Amino acid sequence: MRRPGLVWLVLPALFYGALLFALPLALLLIGSARGPQGWTLAAYSRFFAGSYAWGVVARTLRLAALTTLLSLALGYPAGFALARLRGRLQSLAVAALLLPLSLSVIVKAFGWTVLLRRDGVVNLGLQAAGLTGAPVRLLFTETGLLIGIVNIFLPFMMLPIYASVRQIDRLLPEAAATLGGGPLHCFLRVVLPLTLPGVGAGCTLVFSLAIAAYVIPTLLMGDAYQTLPTTIATAFLYLQDPQRGAVAGTVLLALSLLVVGMSAHFAARGAA
Amino acid sequence: MTASTTRRHLLTSAAASAALLGCPAILRAEGGDLVVGGAAGMAGYMKQFVFPVIEQKLGIRVVFDGTRSLVNLEKMRADRAAPRMSVVLMDDPVMQIAWDEGLLAKLSPQMVPNLGRIRPAAVHFDGAWANYQLPWAGIAYNTKALPQGVASYAALWQPAAKGKVIVPSLQNTEGLWTLIAASHLETGKPFQDAQYDAAAGFKKLAALKPNVLTVYTNQPQAENLLESGEASLMSGQFSSYTLIRTAAGAPVGLSAPQEGTFAMPSGICKVKDGPNGAAADAFIDAFLGPAIQSILVEKSFVLPTNPAATLPPGFAAPADPFAPDWAFVNRNRAAWIQQWNQIMG
Structure with missing residues (x-):
């Protein structure tokens, strides 16, 4: 039975979202396509003229894709392990995963600039393990950036996977095994499809965070590593060219929506 | 039962984490x-x-x-x-x-x-x-890596400096010094004329790229890298940034290259x-x-700037640091930043 009185409860959130999310977004879109002579896509033409902007877009997508893939590769088994823990051990593990989120991303990124130095812990560890004979340059390299950014965003991949694994009825894999399915078959045909919603949610979260990352690439790669978020900041702060910033913001938004939409679609198909 | 206990633990952990997340240390200036x-x-x-x-x-x-x-x-x-x-x-x-x-x-x-x-x-x-x-600017260097200091801006381009040079972004005002010095090295013109030939400066800067460890917009972070030895050279640095660290015992020095220094x-x-x-x-x-x-x-x-201020014994500063045409800089800076990003990116 409908309870119309409760509909009003959602109004504050709707108002908040409309005022602080939808309206600025609309202004951004309008700003990117509005010139002195009216509606125009001239700013987009200028932005994509030459190879520089395409390189920035490709670099942004590459960073987001690699971050998502590496987070998935690390986060999927870790999410499983977390779900299989019991009692206090699981509470401790979840707390250990969540607590770093309370730390500012700036502090974490600065921390990685120390850890990734030639005399930093990472290099000392690599040498102690015999993997390298001498310090290797990690800071201001894409490898160093990926190490840092995956560490920071990994909880956002692990938590949805952990939640989806917890939902799986433990009898299902057993039933599949009873019917003659091998471990790999059980995993691929029973367990994996059931965790795909968690994988989809994790990939969506990590991709969205990575494609919009500003602080981490700036601190771990410096100003020479230009992505769409740094392009937006430069356009508004230094070039005093809000239309260029609006175009870069719209391109970033479109790419995010496209990839997130595709991810959700495939996750839904896989789970069906 | 086990599941419900686990959920409670989970919720407790989540609530504790949320409390920490919700209370960032926001420092606000008080009225006075x-x-x-x-x-x-x-x-x-x-x-x-x-x-x-x-x-x-x-x-x-x-x-x-x-x-x-x-x-x-x-x-x-x-x-x-x-x-x-x-x-x-x-x-x-x-x-x-x-x-x-x-x-x-x-x-x-x-x-x-x-x-x-x-x-x-x-x-x-x-x-x-x-x-x-009135600070002056030259090239900062790590004294362990380069005990003799730096004689010329050309040191930034030397093969020995590969991957060891930090340059300020053109978004930072001190980024201009590298551009002007590059133009001077490319054309042989004095700073006074070289400052108007940005194209030559960018051409020379493109050759610097293999030596660049990073381009900074945050000076303290870059200073930290120089002091730790991750970098050996940092161009366009002010006396007010570097020499104070030297005095504090950090292994850094500031050279006044033979081509001249900059004033800001x-x-x-x-x-x-x-x-x-x-x-x-x-x-x-x-x-x-x-x-x-x-x-x-x-x-x-x-x-x-106040003549009544006292200079400490032995105080030395390079004679006649170069001050650029700021009006010209302000007119061209936005275009230069875009060109800089394309070259360094």
């Missing part, structure tokens, strides 16, 4: 505090040596907001209706923009008596802003309609007075 904007690179010596003296003298608390001059400018624009900062320390070229946009309150000798006692050339537009110090007077201004106007005037007056300028000369290795 004077919010002063300035460069992040000066935060250390200002907070250690300068602000405590002024706070004690004036009975105020200084809240320093350290970032880049262009970011401070953007904050002044955004807060124009209700400024948060009362005083801003910025480079002259950015001061010029702020003045043109009506963001500054004019200083008067009645409220700032030391305005009439500093060198006349240090007062701009009849009191729009004033220079309180540091300015102080009062924000139009900013809070605590009287305290802002008193703060600016202190910065233009001999007592604070003597501290700055001694602690940050700059030239004073």
